[in-house]
Amino acid sequence: MKAAVFHGADVGLKIEDIPIPKVGADQILVKVAACGVCHTDLHYIEHGVPTFKKPPVVLGHEASGVVEEVGGEVSNITQGQRVLIPAVLTCGKCMFCRTGRENICSDMQMLGNHMDGAYAEYVAVPSKDVLELPASIPLEEASIIADATSTPYHAVKNRARVQPGDTVVIFGCGGVGMNAVQLASAAGGYVIAVDVNERKLEWAREFGAAQTVNAGKVERVSKEIKKMTGGGADIAMEVIGNPRTIEEAFDCVRSGGRLVIVGFTHEKISISAGKIMFREIEVLGSLGCRPVDYIPLIRMVEQGKIDIRKQVTHRFALDDIQKAFDVMKEGASLRSIVTP
Numbered sequence: 226m227k228a229a230v231f232h233g234a235d236v237g238l239k240i241e242d243i244p245i246p247k248v249g250a251d252q253i254l255v256k257v258a259a260c261g262v263c264h265t266d267l268h269y270i271e272h273g274v275p276t277f278k279k280p281p282v283v284l285g286h287e288a289s290g291v292v293e294e295v296g297g298e299v300s301n302i303t304q305g306q307r308v309l310i311p312a313v314l315t316c317g318k319c320m321f322c323r324t325g326r327e328n329i330c331s332d333m334q335m336l337g338n339h340m341d342g343a344y345a346e347y348v349a350v351p352s353k354d355v356l357e358l359p360a361s362i363p364l365e366e367a368s369i370i371a372d373a374t375s376t377p378y379h380a381v382k383n384r385a386r387v388q389p390g391d392t393v394v395i396f397g398c399g400g401v402g403m404n405a406v407q408l409a410s411a412a413g414g415y416v417i418a419v420d421v422n423e424r425k426l427e428w429a430r431e432f433g434a435a436q437t438v439n440a441g442k443v444e445r446v447s448k449e450i451k452k453m454t455g456g457g458a459d460i461a462m463e464v465i466g467n468p469r470t471i472e473e474a475f476d477c478v479r480s481g482g483r484l485v486i487v488g489f490t491h492e493k494i495s496i497s498a499g500k501i502m503f504r505e506i507e508v509l510g511s512l513g514c515r516p517v518d519y520i521p522l523i524r525m526v527e528q529g530k531i532d533i534r535k536q537v538t539h540r541f542a543l544d545d546i547q548k549a550f551d552v553m554k555e556g557a558s559l560r561s562i563v564t565p
């Protein structure tokens with residue numbers, strides 16, 4: 226089968242012909258319909274972030290497809306079913322999994338990181354993790370639910386806990402950020418989207434942002450937000466992973482508000498402990514999405530509360546995957562998918 230194989234940062238991605246993965250007893254083989262192209266992949270390919278599985282490894286963690294084959298012990302899934310594969314697979318056995326916090330599983334396996342992923346014609350995954358997709362959801366576009374939509378779903382619902390009427394500032398309108406805009410707005414929030422790209426801010430308004438701020442055109446974003454909200458937002462979400470933006474997002478929050486960090490950075494941030502204490506500000510992290518949240522999320526897509534079709538702005542054949550990364554770097558795409 227054809228696959229985009231990562232050979233380490235010095236070589237990058239190569240389209241190769243490799244064997245179709247063998248299916249274990251509790252696994253299924255999925256014929257990949259589409260796989261979303263995520264910024265995380267760019268971190269492996271260009272920014273030296275190591276993959277857990279030593280290269281060569283097939284990347285791609287945002288996939289949907291049709292079940293081609295099931296292992297001998299699989300009883301919950303049948304051949305021909307349309308499925309969504311969550312980006313992160315959980316062990317189901319550790320303390321976190323057993324207490325309903327599977328998204329911070331101590332033995333999590335991420336597709337296209339710990340194991341071969343879905344920039345390929347086929348991928349083998351444990352049957353317990355996949356979700357059935359209703360016929361009304363388009364199969365290819367559904368792939369982006371696996372990460373770009375599910376990660377902000379958990380962030381908005383369980384971490385930011387957006388309530389109707391809350392003012393919510395969202396920093397970064399990429400694939401994940403745009404869904405945070407859409408989800409926070411669907412939850413009744415008054416969303417202010419922040420980015421430096423005018424096109425993305427335009428999209429953010431289409432996806433429910435009430436107001437936008439171009440961070441490149443104002444002196445201090447927090448000053449603007451305080452003006453717009455009469456003293457500060459109830460909630461700020463940072464979906465970039467930039468230490469300076471995280472600090473700026475903190476400064477946007479009113480007393481009693483909360484900051485949710487969704488973007489990843491390994492760098493340190495500097496925020497005032499005194500402000501956290503005296504103004505009772507919550508600072509929270511948010512990682513991935515729990516299995517239990519996928520079903521209501523898929524229902525929201527089915528009910529049209531979350532639009533996935535409009536988010537897929539580009540689609541590429543597997544051979545042209547490099548072009549997907551190029552448009553991502555130019556900031557020209559909202560979400561690209563490859564269709565192997």
Ligand SMILES: [Zn+2]
Nearest residue numbers: 263264265372
């Ligand atoms: Zn991703």
Ligand SMILES: [Zn+2]
Nearest residue numbers: 316319322330
């Ligand atoms: Zn676990």
